[in-house]
Amino acid sequence: MIEMMNVTKKYNKGITAINNLSIQIKDGEFVYVVGPSGAGKSTFIKMMYREEKATKGRIRVGKYDLMKIKDRQIPYLRRYVGVVFQDFKLLQHKTVYENVAYAMEVIEKSPREIKRRVILIADEPTGNLDPETSMEIMDILERINEQGTTIVMATHNSQIVNEKKHRVIAIENGQIVRDQEQGEYGYED
Numbered sequence: 001m002i003e004m005m006n007v008t009k010k011y012n013k014g015i016t017a018i019n020n021l022s023i024q025i026k027d028g029e030f031v032y033v034v035g036p037s038g039a040g041k042s043t044f045i046k047m048m049y050r051e052e053k054a055t056k057g058r059i060r061v062g063k064y065d066l067m068k069i070k071d072r073q074i075p076y077l078r079r080y081v082g083v084v085f086q087d088f089k090l091l092q093h094k095t096v097y098e099n100v101a102y103a104m105e106v107i108e109k110s111p112r113e114i115k116r117r118v119i120l121i122a123d124e125p126t127g128n129l130d131p132e133t134s135m136e137i138m139d140i141l142e143r144i145n146e147q148g149t150t151i152v153m154a155t156h157n158s159q160i161v162n163e164k165k166h167r168v169i170a171i172e173n174g175q176i177v178r179d180q181e182q183g184e185y186g187y188e189d
């Protein structure tokens, strides 16, 4: 379970990236995070693995209270929450594959109970990939999800969101403006 309660994230210079946001994501869900550029999607996602710390509110990820977690516990959190980064775009296919492959390996090696609780965070995993490769990545992510892993995926890829239906959370100005089961992308390309 990922739970955020009244979470606000302010950066220096007074930018409020996330504004009093609350959400629950249950174990085993597949969630797309959509919204315009600058809406707060990356910040939302980064707070789930403590890459960014919330300014206010409460965040629980599995057994971890991310507002109270000590720095030395963060590596344990990161074993539980796998991350596929968009920033590896330059080495594109290979690196995305490698990341996903690694995630699958971790899942397969772990005991059954852990397996069911692992969370995979993906920020634009299909970023610069061609449609065919993007769909392959999606197939892999869906297979991982079918094994019980929770997937939270930020994306601008409307084709994927509209074809491979899952819960859609839309973020604008740091707040959730839409939360739909089997949702649509809902923005112009």
Ligand code: ADP
Binding pocket: 011, 012, 015, 016, 017, 035, 036, 037, 038, 039, 040, 041, 042, 043, 044
């Ligand atoms: P998105 O992923 O939807 O494009 P971000 O979470 O990256 O949105 O950004 C939300 C807002 O926070 C934007 O106004 C962005 O400029 C700002 N922001 C993001 N990261 C930082 C940072 N490290 N320092 C200051 N401002 C930031």
